[in-house]
Amino acid sequence: MVQGVSTVKHVVAIASGKGGVGKSTVSVNLAVAAAQLGFKAGLLDADIYGPSQARLLGVADGVMPEVVEEKIFLPIEAQGVASMSMAFLTREKTAMVWRGPMASGALQQMIESTRWGDLDVLFVDMPPGTGDIQLTLSQRTQLSGVVVVTTPQDIALIDARRAVEMFNKVSVPVLGMIQNMATHVCSNCGHEDPIFGSEGGENLANEYDSRLLANIPLSRRIRETSDAGEPIVLAEPDNAGALAYRDAASVIMASLDKAARPAAPTISMTD
Known part of the structure; x- marks a missing residue:
């Protein structure tokens, strides 16, 4: 049986230009929601230095994926999705003290050595930024698209634009924006307060002729x-x-069904 993403219909990156915008929480909820909608969904935690999907999926520290044929990982099934994370290969307190090429190599191994099976979609929880990991994923997989996560304030939107520009450069279509922590509803009086601003995500989507997929509230329950x-x-x-x-x-998922899977890009660096 084949390993790697060749049996996956669509690979979708969940990205942000900066940390702290709730990208991992967005990733896991999108993957589980896709499974609830009847799709075979997977989740790859590509944040090598700060993997969080094990905790978000309720996988206990120390649980490791089964290895077959001495080198092939079987993804861990959790909350209805097939998942793989560096957190499954280490412990919570382990620090990945690696240079960029080592982290890229670890991601490449997780991509190519995992037997994902016939998935409709594999969501990839990206680390923040526009560096080695993003380029490795763009080179090693045929990304069907990227969802950019931001919060409404201007400082987050600056970095979100960098993420959009980076994926534009490697010809990965932007499927839309998700604005996280969009508003806070007081648990006592019900007053709604957009404490980080209100229209940043929508303005960003309009700027790039894209769409705002969701406004996610700042919620204690989440x-x-x-x-x-x-x-x-x-x-x-x-x-x-x-x-x-x-x-x-x-x-x-509806937009992916309408779009053909693009060819993997050739990446070149220019000013």
Whole structure:
């Protein structure tokens, strides 16, 4: 049986220009939501230095993937999705003190040595930035598209633009933007307050002739369910955040069905 992503219909990167915007939480909820919609979904944690998907999926520290034929990983099934993460190969307290080429090599091995099977979609939780990992993924897989995660404030949008520009340079289509921490609803009085701003994600989508896939609220329940290893789309399917994630996953999957899988890009560096 073949390993690698050759049996995966679509590979979708979930990216951001900076850390702290909730990209990993968005990634796991989109993957689980896609599974809830009836698709065979997978989740690759490409954040080599700060893998978090084991915790978000409720996989206990120390649980490792089964190895077959001495070198092939079988993904860990958790919350309805097939998953692989550096967190499954180390312990929570292990620090990856590696230079860039070593991290890129580790990602390449996870991509090529995992037996993903016949998936409809593999979501890839990217690390922040526009460096080695992003280029390795673009070179080693035929990305069907990227979803850019941002928060509404200007400082986050600056870095989100860099992410969009980077994927434009390597000819990866931007499927849309997700604005996280879009608004806060007071648990006492119900007052809604866009504490980080309100229209940054929508303006960014318009700037690049894209679309805003979802506004995800700043929610204590999303944080609590994430920490507990049960994504909000499973823990509280009628929660406003869960509904937004599910709607976004539905739009993403519909757009992938309409688009042909692009050829892998040739990457060259220019000024």
